[in-house]
Amino acid sequence: MFYRKVTKAEVISQESLAPGIYDLRLNTPAAEFARPGQFIGIYPKDSSKLLMRPISICSADADQKELRIVYRVTGANTGTAEFSALKPGDGVRILANLGNGFPYEEAKGKCVVLMGGGIGIPPMLGLAKSIDGDVHSFLGYRDRQTFLSEDFMKYSKVYIATEDGSVGCKGNVLDALQTTTLKPDIIMACGPMPMLRAIKKYAEENGIVAYISLEERMACGVGACLGCVCKTVNKDHHSHVNNTRVCTEGPVFDSREVDI
């Protein structure tokens, strides 16, 4: 169901999962309506930083009204550095929920491959939990800091790829997929652009439906500013040009619709 408001959420807990990676749990009514693949905007308290920081929803617990987000601190004196100091009981202004989310219903009963790369891994967790099917999660990390991988084991079969080869398959998530005999019906993915481009190509060459979650610099998060567009193959219904809004029509797109 659609829910979108600016509210003050209360911090339930926060812990560091790996160097620079934080796991923040917020108490907010938005959790009741969140879909996997949607995101929220968190406003820094530092008023010299105007814009909300768009961060994907890792998972949501509707009963507990708990929204879990796992994010990377992008540098010293950034908004995310400020968020990493949040303590239980602190309040934080959020704009939630944003974006469309993954069409997890389409994956029901199918062989589903989820692919997450780096900080694109967290949103795949809520998705893994939501899909009623044969779920295989391919998680790509830089090194042995394989944050969240144990959580994924609760809901799916897990395959790990690391750039340095320290854990699992050396390489990326597609390299890891190719070490298996899996014939996925559908792929859903979030991660850096080169990874998503490769998945788009792989899926299209193999006739597999792929949904990919894109990222772009954004200002409003609600479709007004047209800051965060992505090129599309066909004319977009809203813009009437070959550009679609990542924050509104996305962030999740059928890979065949976008020109990345």
Added chain:
Amino acid sequence: MNTSVQIAGIDFKNPVMTASGTFGSGMEYSQFVDLNKLGAVVTKGVANVPWPGNPTPRVAETYGGMLNAIGLQNPGVDVFIERDLPFLAKYDTKVIVNVCGKSIEDYEETVERLKDTSVAMLEINVSCPNVKEGAIAFGQKADALYEITSRIKKKAGQPVIMKLSPNVTDITEMARAAEAAGADAISLINTITGMKIDINRRTFALANKTGGLSGPAIKPVAVRMVYQCRKAVNIPIIGMGGIRNYEDAIEFMMAGATAVSVGAANFFNPTVTEEIVDGIEKFMNEKGIVDINEIIGCVD
């Protein structure tokens, strides 16, 4: 208490408007704000044909502000009339359409298409710093501004506001040119051209390299320019640039603005426009101001 103001014979229930390009055509923010409470909705720039805009990244945050180089992406005036205008017409607010173009003929065509519509006023964008042709080229030379203003005035079915750029040596020259050419009002300021460099990636934060700076950081520049223009011309001024609360709005009005537009603040506070409407009333109550028009240009 009277909060209504008049510009070119048109009554606005209050002086609070949205700034072009920050509020779409009202639809996206109607989930946060009761559009009926606003003096006017000023739409995103509309051209005669759809424009794809610039490559991404199109936005970057800066200290107390933000840069944008959207490049006036818009679906074109036909879609605007068929889709966006009927939506806005449902609300009890005035609609001001921001019009952009690459040539004077483009502007003329758009203005003519809008002639027999419910649009209350036209705001002519001759000040967007992010497109290569047209737009700002008409807004940085007084004779070019005079020509485009007079030609648009001949075709326009509604009163015309010329939106001025701060990226000029003397904004009062532009204000005078617009007034002399028959503009019914001026609005200012559009964004200030800026640049941000990502020192880790050794490249520009925006694909367009430069962008327009907006947000609280630019407010003192905007207030100063509104004051200067008010001293230079007799047509009404719509003031904008970094307004984020009712105090800022009042400040612009005291500098000489008849109405104000709220821009980047919508992004960091989606309910800001409505809060400013309420805040102005509160301020009037507290200060015993009976008519908002009393404060327009009250500082000398």
